[in-house]
Amino acid sequence: MADGPKLRDDQHVLGLEPLTDEAQTEGKNSKARVSRRSFLSGLGAAGLVVSASPLAIASGTEVPVETGSAPVANGVSVMVNGKSYDLTGLEPRVTLLDLLRERLYLTGTKKGCDHGQCGACTVHVNGRRVNSCLTLAVMVAGKEVTTIEGLGQPGNLHPMQAAFVEHDGYQCGYCTSGQIMSAVALLKEPIGRTDEDVKHGMAGNICRCGAYPNIVAAVQQVRSLTILGLLKEPGTESGGRHA
Amino acid sequence: MHNFTLEQASTVEATAGSKGRFIAGGTTLVDLMKLGVEQPPALVDITALPLDQVEVLPNGGVRIGAMVRNSDLANHPVVLKNYAVLSQALLSGASPQLRNMATTGGNLLQRTRCPYFRDPTSGGCNKRNPGTGCAAMEGHHRMMAILGTSDSCIATHPSDMCVAMTALEAVIHVQGAKGKREIAIGEFYKLPGETPHIENVLEPGDLITHVELPPSKNTKQV
Numbered sequence: 001m002a003d004g005p006k007l008r009d010d011q012h013v014l015g016l017e018p019l020t021d022e023a024q025t026e027g028k029n030s031k032a033r034v035s036r037r038s039f040l041s042g043l044g045a046a047g048l049v050v051s052a053s054p055l056a057i058a059s060g061t062e063v064p065v066e067t068g069s070a071p072v073a074n075g076v077s078v079m080v081n082g083k084s085y086d087l088t089g090l091e092p093r094v095t096l097l098d099l100l101r102e103r104l105y106l107t108g109t110k111k112g113c114d115h116g117q118c119g120a121c122t123v124h125v126n127g128r129r130v131n132s133c134l135t136l137a138v139m140v141a142g143k144e145v146t147t148i149e150g151l152g153q154p155g156n157l158h159p160m161q162a163a164f165v166e167h168d169g170y171q172c173g174y175c176t177s178g179q180i181m182s183a184v185a186l187l188k189e190p191i192g193r194t195d196e197d198v199k200h201g202m203a204g205n206i207c208r209c210g211a212y213p214n215i216v217a218a219v220q221q222v223r224s225l226t227i228l229g230l231l232k233e234p235g236t237e238s239g240g241r242h243a
Numbered sequence: 244m245h246n247f248t249l250e251q252a253s254t255v256e257a258t259a260g261s262k263g264r265f266i267a268g269g270t271t272l273v274d275l276m277k278l279g280v281e282q283p284p285a286l287v288d289i290t291a292l293p294l295d296q297v298e299v300l301p302n303g304g305v306r307i308g309a310m311v312r313n314s315d316l317a318n319h320p321v322v323l324k325n326y327a328v329l330s331q332a333l334l335s336g337a338s339p340q341l342r343n344m345a346t347t348g349g350n351l352l353q354r355t356r357c358p359y360f361r362d363p364t365s366g367g368c369n370k371r372n373p374g375t376g377c378a379a380m381e382g383h384h385r386m387m388a389i390l391g392t393s394d395s396c397i398a399t400h401p402s403d404m405c406v407a408m409t410a411l412e413a414v415i416h417v418q419g420a421k422g423k424r425e426i427a428i429g430e431f432y433k434l435p436g437e438t439p440h441i442e443n444v445l446e447p448g449d450l451i452t453h454v455e456l457p458p459s460k461n462t463k464q465v
Contacts, residue, residue, distance in 0.1 A: 092249035204338025
């Protein structure tokens with residue numbers, strides 16, 4: 001351990017997988033330009049070769065397998081954006097955030113502070129916003145998780161995503177998926193209509209670039225359109241895409 | 244994070260007296276486990292226990308299940324109307340996401356803490372490692388406790404909810420290995436003394452099931 005790069009315990013557990021197909025393909029297809037993702041994935045795997053202890057290797061767990069849209073009968077599965085994933089064999093210490101990013105490769109959800117203070121990891125569990133970094137993945141078994149990928153996609157954005165684009169509600173973009181997940185959930189919560197109310201309701205999401213006024217404008221636009229009946233239930237989610 | 248076992252709790256009766264640490268919202272326990280401050284070998288997931296209701300009692304008080312989330316409690320019509328101080332206290336703490344996760348029982352059992360307690364590299368902490376001293380005494384302690392301290396510890400309890408519940412004279416209902424009992428919130432927490440790692444009167448395996456609030460002055464007698 002003294003020699004190689006020092007890894008946290010959870011990285012020992014999570015980094016034991018080979019490169020993803022996606023990352024490998026990405027690497028093959030872009031010989032001139034190595035993408036950030038494939039570079040970092042490769043670095044993680046290389047780091048483990050020199051530093052992983054036998055104990056860490058023994059603790060490696062199976063990658064959850066996508067099992068289609070029907071829930072798994074034994075209940076040890078989780079629905080993410082409308083798809084069911086088997087959690088059998090997952091170590092209890094894996095957080096929902098790490099499950100999403102490192103195993104399901106849904107990297108739209110970001111890891112910021114990893115301690116529930118910044119909101120970058122915000123996702124919906126059964127429609128309610130939570131910090132996925134403080135949620136143990138096995139504890140959401142049987143529940144429905146929605147991430148930014150399940151909210152909307154390019155060409156088919158959720159109204160809140162479109163409003164963030166329109167109002168320039170970001171600069172670097174790292175907090176943005178968490179901000180949007182929080183904002184969509186906020187529409188269904190008992191929060192007043194003023195800008196101050198929105199700021200209070202968005203207090204769990206930090207933006208170090210300081211895009212706050214634009215974020216508030218985006219949220220207020222979607223709220224106004226919702227109240228006027230010009231949007232169909234933008235807070236609703238089925239795990240699929242929204243018009 | 245260290246590894247641990249995780250069991251699902253099925254019933255209150257079967258869970259009370261359990262040797263594992265109870266986990267519900269996880270907002271404070273998982274945080275402290277990531278820091279290495281807490282390293283429980285076994286956790287018991289109590290989120291499926293049927294303790295998530297707020298019920299109005301015949302005497303006009305309320306009975307709050309230990310699994311009621313902070314956001315649900317803060318926005319409950321009866322709490323908003325009759326116990327506004329509790330709603331305001333809850334909404335002034337944490338963030339909307341954390342309040343969706345955090346539970347009534349878990350909020351009561353947040354560790355009394357200071358930044359030195361949360362940082363295992365910061366030197367001695369009588370709460371984290373009994374008998375190792377208190378780095379906060381000679382460190383940055385401007386925001387720490389003034390009343391109820393000891394030579395061993397000057398940490399404060401972080402909960403806003405508990406302050407309101409103390410003002411409302413809440414009673415904590417517990418089920419343990421030896422059966423049920425009730426503890427007034429004023430007698431629930433212990434001062435640090437020479438054993439700051441012991442923060443309340445709960446025995447191992449005790450499960451908080453409910454919190455009862457007596458009728459408020461705003462309660463209309465029907």
